[in-house]
Amino acid sequence: MQNHATAQYNLGWCYENGFGVEPDLDKALVWYHKSALQGQITAQYTLGWCYGNGRGMEVDMAKAVHWYTKAAEQGHTTAQLNLGWCHLNGKGTPVNREEALKWYLKAAEQGNATAMFNVGNCYAHGYGIEQDDKQAEEWYQKAVRHGNKKAASALRHLASKQEKEKQTDSEA
Known part of the structure; x- marks a missing residue:
């Protein structure tokens, strides 16, 4: 089974899940x-x-970032999402909100609803980009259309914030 990458991955999956072999x-x-x-x-x-969650090894976020990056560069949406999270939170890499947004956008552009929600959060809070409630709202709406329930709550929160700002402006 030399140099047959997909077969090697499949064999690993079989060992992990005990499919046709004893789990190992x-x-x-x-x-x-x-x-x-x-x-x-x-x-x-x-x-x-596995590195990020300590599955079969000690947690090593730097190695998790290494492997997420390899997969993300090839377009793996969940790797892009996880890599964005690592950059946003400084897990295995220094905090870099611009880099986080870059990876969230790549995953969102491929239809990942959680990434769409995270892009909305970046706009809502100014993470890696200038704060922009209108853009946040648009991304939250996209996330809702793709089934992300947290985005519906974020939209309600954003609307409440905007209503309070209007009231404050009218009182001034």
């Missing part, structure tokens, strides 16, 4: 790593997730 997370990680080194996108994401 250590063996799964070996096969995921072999596959990821050859550029297999799902193996790269999976290794990032």
Whole structure:
């Protein structure tokens, strides 16, 4: 099974899930790593997730960022989402809100509803971009249309904030 990245990933999945073999997370990680080194996108994401969540190893956010980046650069939307979160929160990498927004936008442009919600949050709070309630509202609405329930709550909060600002302006 030399240099067959997808087969190596699949074998890792079988070991992780006990499909046709006894479950063995250590063996799964070996096969995921072999596959990821050859550029297999799902193996790269999976290794990032394992490092980020301590699945079969100690949590190592720097390694999680490394593998998320490899998968994100190939267009893996969940890796892009997770990489954005790492940059926003300084997990495994210094805080870089502009970089966080960049990765959230890439995932959002591929239809990821959570990423759309996160882009809305970036606009609402000025994370990596100038604060802009109108853009926040547009991104929250996109997220709602794609099934993100948190975005509906964020829209209500934003509307309440805007109403309070109107009242304050009219009283001045």
